[in-house]
Every structure is written in C-alpha cells, then in structure tokens.
Amino acid sequence: MADIIDGKAFAAGLREEVREGVTAFAAKAGRAPGLAVVLVGEDPASAVYVRSKHKACVTAGMESFEHHLPAETSEADLLALIGQLNADPAVDGILVQLPLPKHIDETKVIEAIDPDKDVDGFTTASAGRLATGQDGFVACTPLGCLMLLKDRLGDLSGKSAVIVGRSNIVGKPMAMLLLKESCTVTIAHSRTQDLAHVIGGADIVVAAVGRPEMVKGAWLKPGATVIDVGINRVPAAEEGKTKLVGDVAFDEAMEVAAAVTPVPGGVGPMTIACLLHNTLAAAKRREGIA
Numbered sequence: 034m035a036d037i038i039d040g041k042a043f044a045a046g047l048r049e050e051v052r053e054g055v056t057a058f059a060a061k062a063g064r065a066p067g068l069a070v071v072l073v074g075e076d077p078a079s080a081v082y083v084r085s086k087h088k089a090c091v092t093a094g095m096e097s098f099e100h101h102l103p104a105e106t107s108e109a110d111l112l113a114l115i116g117q118l119n120a121d122p123a124v125d126g127i128l129v130q131l132p133l134p135k136h137i138d139e140t141k142v143i144e145a146i147d148p149d150k151d152v153d154g155f156t157t158a159s160a161g162r163l164a165t166g167q168d169g170f171v172a173c174t175p176l177g178c179l180m181l182l183k184d185r186l187g188d189l190s191g192k193s194a195v196i197v198g199r200s201n202i203v204g205k206p207m208a209m210l211l212l213k214e215s216c217t218v219t220i221a222h223s224r225t226q227d228l229a230h231v232i233g234g235a236d237i238v239v240a241a242v243g244r245p246e247m248v249k250g251a252w253l254k255p256g257a258t259v260i261d262v263g264i265n266r267v268p269a270a271e272e273g274k275t276k277l278v279g280d281v282a283f284d285e286a287m288e289v290a291a292a293v294t295p296v297p298g299g300v301g302p303m304t305i306a307c308l309l310h311n312t313l314a315a316a317k318r319r320e321g322i323a
C-alpha cells in the first residue's frame with residue numbers, strides 16, 4: 034500500500050515558515066508585505082478561494098488588499114485597477130482570481146500585471162523567465178507539486194516524469210520545473226497515443242487534466258510517485274450528494290504506487306501556501322532584502 038502525501042500538513046509548515054519570514058521582513062523594511070487580490074463577479078468557488086487567500090495572508094502577518102468588483106465590470110476598468118496596483122508601493126503581489134467573466138480577455142488582464150508583482154506566475158514574462166532559468170515567479174500549483182516531490186524523493190535528477198495535461202498554468206510550468214531538476218520529461222495530452230504505456234514508464238506522474246479518475250492504477254509503474262492536481266466534483270454514492278475526486282483513480286493508485294497525493298488535502302492546500310511564499314519573495318526583492 035502506498036504512502037499518502039499529506040499536502041495539508043506540508044502547506045501548514047510552509048505557511049508557518051512564511052509567517053516567520055514576514056516577521057523578519059517587517060523588522061527590516063518597517064512594513065508588512067502586501068498582496069492585492071482582485072475578484073470580478075460572484076463565482077461561488079472563486080469567492081471561497083479569495084476568502085481563504087485573505088485569511089492566509091492576515092494569519093501570515095501580511096497586508097491583504099481585496100478588490101471585489103461587480104460581474105459587469107468592463108475590461109478597461111479592470112485594466113485601470115491593475116495599473117493602479119502596479120504603481121502602488123504598498124502592493125508587492127497582484128493576483129487576479131480566475132476564471133474572469135466571459136466578456137473580459139483573461140490574457141490581456143494577466144499581461145497587464147507588472148512581472149515583478151506577478152506572484153501567480155501567469156504572465157508571459159514569468160513563463161519565459163522560468164523557461165530560460167531566470168529569476169521570476171513560478172505558478173503556485175506547479176511550485177507546490179515540486180515542493181511535495183522534492184520533500185518525498187530528494188534529488189529528482191535522472192527520474193522519468195510524465196505530466197498529463199498541457200495547460201499554461203500547470204502542465205507547461207510543471208514540465209519546466211522538472212526539466213530544471215534534470216528529470217526526463219514527457220508531456221502527455223488528449224492526443225497522446227497509448228497513454229497507459231507512456232505513464233507506465235514514469236517514476237513521477239503529475240496528473241493535471243481535469244478529468245475525474247482518468248489515470249488508472251494499472252497504468253502506473255510499481256513504486257511511482259503520483260501527484261494529483263485534479264479537483265473534480267462528482268456525484269457521491271448517497272443520492273443528491275457530491276464529492277471531490279482527482280484525475281487519478283486514488284484507491285487503484287494506492288495499490289501500485291509508492292506515494293500518492295489525495296484529493297482533497299494534497300496539492301490544493303499547497304496553492305495558497307505557495308502564493309504566500311511568492312508574495313514574501315516579491316516583497317524581499319522589491320526592498321533588496323536577501
């Protein structure tokens with residue numbers, strides 16, 4: 034039976050580390066790091082995530098600047114707000130909660146964020162910096178996956194890694210991070226032929242495809258480490274109820290792998306902990322503090 038990788042506990046440790054870092058930062062800089070979070074509209078899941086981010090920020094001793102705009106906000110008004118936040122010296126990190134309402138061009142809004150405040154790591158500049166080995170911010174979810182992998186496996190050099198999913202915010206940055214760790218990286222996607230065979234050769238599997246329990250236990254190499262990024266709500270056995278499952282068939286994977294992240298309680302909590310980590314790093318860079 035595989036070990037369960039406890040992302041919730043790891044994230045709590047990271048948040049505590051950040052809290053201590055914030056205290057040291059404030060003593061030197063005479064101010065707390067500041068994170069601006071922009072939420073447009075009433076998406077209930079987004080509202081929950083933004084509340085969690087605010088609470089985590091305050092608990093870590095950071096300033097949280099919340100901007101909750103109505104769903105009808107125009108793209109021009111949102112871009113104007115980003116411009117103000119870019120220029121605000123109290124703001125070290127800017128995050129625009131996704132998804133945005135359909136009438137707003139997400140790419141245009143993300144690209145408007147100053148890369149030095151892009152604590153979500155979503156701008157083209159941040160992606161380019163990661164791809165070329167320059168200092169910059171790494172998207173929080175893949176950064177959290179990497180931390181869990183390094184904690185579990187230590188040196189990743191030479192390991193074979195398969196990432197299922199090629200999104201700009203998880204699959205691609207994950208591939209860059211694992212390449213930087215000298216893994217042999219394969220990105221699988223919806224057109225990949227014989228996915229079972231591709232996954233079967235991997236020491237590390239990162240599933241980020243958004244399809245409930247798509248990766249089967251029988252596809253895994255015995256002893257693999259499995260990181261499940263998927264958060265899918267599906268009907269539960271009890272009539273009218275729902276439950277969360279990942280992109281990996283968890284019970285099957287537990288029979289074959291060496292270690293698996295659960296859903297919930299695996300990668301998800303790392304996302305917010307890494308956001309705090311990036312915000313502290315942004316503040317230190319802006320103040321020239323090592």
Ligand SMILES: Nc1nc2c(c(=O)[nH]1)N[C@@H](CN(C=O)c1ccc(C(=O)N[C@@H](CCC(=O)O)C(=O)O)cc1)CN2
Binds near residue numbers: 082129302
């Ligand atoms: N600007 C951003 N937008 C979005 C991001 C992001 O990183 N930046 N990621 C997601 C949502 N998200 C944070 O924003 C997020 C998702 C899930 C979790 C989490 O802890 N999940 C729990 C389960 C939660 C539940 O019960 O529903 C878990 O997996 O244990 C945290 C943050 C999209 N938008």
